[in-house]
Amino acid sequence: xxxxxxxxxxxxxxxxxxxxxxxxxxxxxxxxxxxxxxxxxxxxxxxxxxxxxxxxxxxxxxxxxxxxxxxxxxxxxxxxxxxxxxxxxxxxxxxxxxxxxxxxxxxxxxxxxxxxxxxxxxxxxxxxxxxxxxxxxxxxxxxxxxxxxxxxxxxxxxxxxxxxxxxxxxxxxxxxxxxxxxxxxxxxxxxxxxxxxxxxxxxxxxxxxxxxxxxxxxxxxxxxxxxxxxxxxxxxxxxxxxxxxxxxxxx
Numbered sequence: 001x002x003x004x005x006x007x008x009x010x011x012x013x014x015x016x017x018x019x020x021x022x023x024x025x026x027x028x029x030x031x032x033x034x035x036x037x038x039x040x041x042x043x044x045x046x047x048x049x050x051x052x053x054x055x056x057x058x059x060x061x062x063x064x065x066x067x068x069x070x071x072x073x074x075x076x077x078x079x080x081x082x083x084x085x086x087x088x089x090x091x092x093x094x095x096x097x098x099x100x101x102x103x104x105x106x107x108x109x110x111x112x113x114x115x116x117x118x119x120x121x122x123x124x125x126x127x128x129x130x131x132x133x134x135x136x137x138x139x140x141x142x143x144x145x146x147x148x149x150x151x152x153x154x155x156x157x158x159x160x161x162x163x164x165x166x167x168x169x170x171x172x173x174x175x176x177x178x179x180x181x182x183x184x185x186x187x188x189x190x191x192x193x194x195x196x197x198x199x200x201x202x203x204x205x206x207x208x209x210x211x212x213x214x215x216x217x218x219x220x221x222x223x224x225x226x227x228x229x230x231x232x233x234x235x236x237x238x239x240x241x242x243x244x245x246x247x248x249x250x251x
Contacts, residue, residue, distance in 0.1 A: 032061045032121055033128075040083040044090050049111040050095040055079045058130060062154055069128045070157030071128075074150070075118065078132075082116050102139075113137040121149075122211035127160065128152050129210035146221040147232055149210040162206050170245040175203045177242075178218060178235045182225075189233070195225035215239045236239070 035056050041052040057075040062068055095112065102109050122129040130150045137143035151160040162170055162228045164206065178199050184190065191196075202208060202218060209218045215238040222228045239246070 003162070018156050029078065030206075033058050034057075034061075035118070036079075038079060038083060040085070040090075041097060042085060042090055044096055044099050049089045049107065050099055051112040051114070053082055053090070053114045054117075055082045055115065058118055058120065060128065064154075067154060067157035070120055071152055078116060081112055094173075106174055110137070111141060112139070113143065121217070122213060122235075124154075126154055127165075127211060128154055129216060131210055141168060142228070144222070145232065147208065149208055149219070166242075167245050170242070173242065173245055174216070174237060175200055177237050178203070181235045182233075187195065188210065188229050189226045191226050198225050212236065216242065 035058055036249060037056050039054045040052070041049055044050050055078070057079050059072050060068055061077065062200060086091070090112070099109055099229065114137075116132060117134075118130050118132045120128065121131045128151070130152075131147065132149065133145060133147050135143055135145050151156070153160055153164065179196050182189075182195065182199070183193075198220070202220070208220070209216060211217075215236050217234055217236040218225075220233045224233075226233060
């Protein structure tokens with residue numbers, strides 16, 4: 001297993017206490033997040049790669065050890081999960097058997113893959129938003145990417161909820177805004193018939209959202225509201241369009 005440590009590109013920090021106001025001053029560099037790259041491989045008896053995985057995961061240093069431990073431990077657990085030889089996609093005995101079967105039939109083989117790459121989408125003194133892109137390939141027609149987000153308070157280490165940042169009226173506003181934006185893409189994307197219901201579920205469950213320097217962004221993985229070929233679909237609500245739904249007090 002190989003490990004490499006590298007730092008993120010400088011993150012900009014809002015000059016205010018919350019991510020709600022426009023940046024009228026030069027951004028402040030935020031350099032207390034580094035990323036660690038680790039890899040794992042499982043090989044067949046003849047040396048052919050059966051399974052390969054890699055993880056790029058963050059480790060943060062805020063000066064508050066309790067906060068750091070909460071956030072960092074989550075990603076250490078994810079790293080172990082994706083790189084483990086005991087994972088559902090990485091049991092050597094089963095992979096070896098399937099590899100030999102494929103060789104005896106058509107001679108074709110490509111290694112299984114299971115990866116996770118994390119990036120920082122927003123970071124201030126109060127909040128950090130991580131975006132996690134995962135990829136699985138198990139010899140199907142194509143690999144399968146999916147995504148999810150993790151948003152944390154840098155004061156407590158707890159995951160953020162809408163209620164931490166937004167007023168009670170935010171959910172209906174966000175649902176209407178996102179549906180309206182997606183309606184503009186209906187002809188191009190050919191969404192599933194129930195895509196508006198999926199938007200409501202996403203907002204109700206408060207999943208797959210994160211903060212950016214420009215606004216609030218929500219994502220839909222392939223197959224969720226449209227065909228695989230449309231990829232990950234994003235809708236961003238600029239801060240200026242939702243000022244009245246943002247609480248003034250930071251966490």
